[in-house]
Amino acid sequence: LLCHHSFMPKDFPTLQNDTFLRAARGEETEHVPVWCMRQAGRYLPEFRESRAGKDFFDTCRSPESCCELTLQPLRRFPFDAAIIFSDILVVPQAMGMDVLMVAGKGPTFPDPLKEPEDLQRLRTAVDVEKELGYVFKAITLTRHKIEGKVPLIGFTGAPWTLMAYMIEGGGSNTYSKAKRWLYRHPEASHMLLRMLTDVIVEYLLGQVAAGAQALQVFDSHAGILGPVQFKDFSLPYLRDIARRVKDKLKETGQDVPMIVFAKDAHYALEDLSQSHYEVVGLDWTIDPRSARERTGGKVSLQGNMDPCALYSPKDRISEIVQKMVEGFGTRGYIANLGHGLYPDMDPENVGAFVEAVHQHSKLMIKQI
Numbered sequence: 456l457l458c459h460h461s462f463m464p465k466d467f468p469t470l471q472n473d474t475f476l477r478a479a480r481g482e483e484t485e486h487v488p489v490w491c492m493r494q495a496g497r498y499l500p501e502f503r504e505s506r507a508g509k510d511f512f513d514t515c516r517s518p519e520s521c522c523e524l525t526l527q528p529l530r531r532f533p534f535d536a537a538i539i540f541s542d543i544l545v546v547p548q549a550m551g552m553d554v555l556m557v558a559g560k561g562p563t564f565p566d567p568l569k570e571p572e573d574l575q576r577l578r579t580a581v582d583v584e585k586e587l588g589y590v591f592k593a594i595t596l597t598r599h600k601i602e603g604k605v606p607l608i609g610f611t612g613a614p615w616t617l618m619a620y621m622i623e624g625g626g627s628n629t630y631s632k633a634k635r636w637l638y639r640h641p642e643a644s645h646m647l648l649r650m651l652t653d654v655i656v657e658y659l660l661g662q663v664a665a666g667a668q669a670l671q672v673f674d675s676h677a678g679i680l681g682p683v684q685f686k687d688f689s690l691p692y693l694r695d696i697a698r699r700v701k702d703k704l705k706e707t708g709q710d711v712p713m714i715v716f717a718k719d720a721h722y723a724l725e726d727l728s729q730s731h732y733e734v735v736g737l738d739w740t741i742d743p744r745s746a747r748e749r750t751g752g753k754v755s756l757q758g759n760m761d762p763c764a765l766y767s768p769k770d771r772i773s774e775i776v777q778k779m780v781e782g783f784g785t786r787g788y789i790a791n792l793g794h795g796l797y798p799d800m801d802p803e804n805v806g807a808f809v810e811a812v813h814q815h816s817k818l819m820i821k822q823i
């Protein structure tokens with residue numbers, strides 16, 4: 456990897472607001488930092504306009520488009536972090552699978568994995584620089600264009616979540632095709648999860664070399680697994696990713712906070728807090744105070760307002776935010792939603808959410 460990326464000084468602008476990075480490390484801040492999953496998304500009219508008539512994955516392959524879409528929410532709201540516009544499904548593409556974005560349906564694999572023999576169709580040694588270099592270019596460009604206003608987050612899908620899409624061929628209610636593999640083909644499942652893990656490690660290291668200042672791993676479909684299957688088929692790979700990325704970064708003296716978001720995996724909270732990630736992301740089904748107790752102050756927490764709370768009037772949003780911040784406490788806390796923004800949400804209410812986090816937390820921190 457070193458020889459590919461040739462850690463050339465990229466002369467990035469100086470970071471002016473490191474609140475998000477300090478909170479990730481559990482350090483003191485003047486306010487609680489806040490960002491939203493899917494903050495670069497369809498709830499913004501300017502996003503819909505930029506994306507209009509263009510293929511989704513063509514957009515992902517254009518560093519200029521990714522940069523513009525990443526910056527759009529920052530022009531409207533004082534978010535404390537940006538997340539690079541891309542998608543988790545670029546990794547299966549890099550491994551040789553076709554993925555199309557079908558309007559009104561979502562991501563679709565025309566030829567999903569059906570049986571273990573299909574693993575032979577996947578590229579074994581993936582050259583991430585060749586297959587995913589466009590993401591690295593987007594990150595480097597965006598890191599320049601963000602002008603040091605806030606840190607830039609890179610991300611990946613977790614092995615289990617990507618495996619689920621590769622077998623289902625798209626979204627699903629039951630994920631029964633993918634879960635069938637876990638019960639019927641455990642060895643092939645582990646082989647696929649290992650292949651994904653290897654690509655993901657290189658992919659995340661490439662993102663950091665390109666300029667990502669934090670990394671989030673999305674295990675969006677963790678909740679469809681129970682505690683036993685999560686321990687067997689997801690957790691070991693999540694841990695392996697953090698361990699290998701961190702060990703490699705240490706060699707070059709880099710320290711990049713990592714966030715794990717295993718949606719609906721409340722049963723795994725204790726394990727997740729001891730899986731080498733600085734931050735554990737939470738969905739809205741977990742009570743803030745009990746999340747703190749169960750993670751024992753070992754990690755920072757991120758989350759977890761129900762996205763649908765954004766349908767409330769603004770004064771109600773402010774009350775909900777206040778309770779949430781009181782529940783988590785202001786130290787080692789990054790405010791976010793429990794999942795992504797939906798396309799029909801009112802940008803004004805997103806602004807109210809961000810403002811409420813800043814306002815309430817500033818007051819609370821002053822009183823400490």
Ligand SMILES: Cc1c2[nH]c(c1CCC(=O)O)Cc1[nH]c(c(CCC(=O)O)c1C)Cc1[nH]c(c(CCC(=O)O)c1C)Cc1[nH]c(c(CCC(=O)O)c1C)C2
Pocket residue numbers: 491492493494495496497506511538539540541542543544561562610625626627673675795
């Ligand atoms: C805005 C967007 C994205 N992907 C998709 C869209 C909507 C389609 C469009 O704009 O045309 C399709 C798009 N991509 C995906 C889906 C979900 C499909 C399904 O499961 O039914 C859709 C509609 C798959 C996907 N893609 C992603 C996840 C993990 C997070 C999560 O759980 O929501 C998942 C599961 C990650 C993702 N995806 C995206 C980002 C960057 C923007 C940001 O967050 O601000 C990120 C981080 C961008």
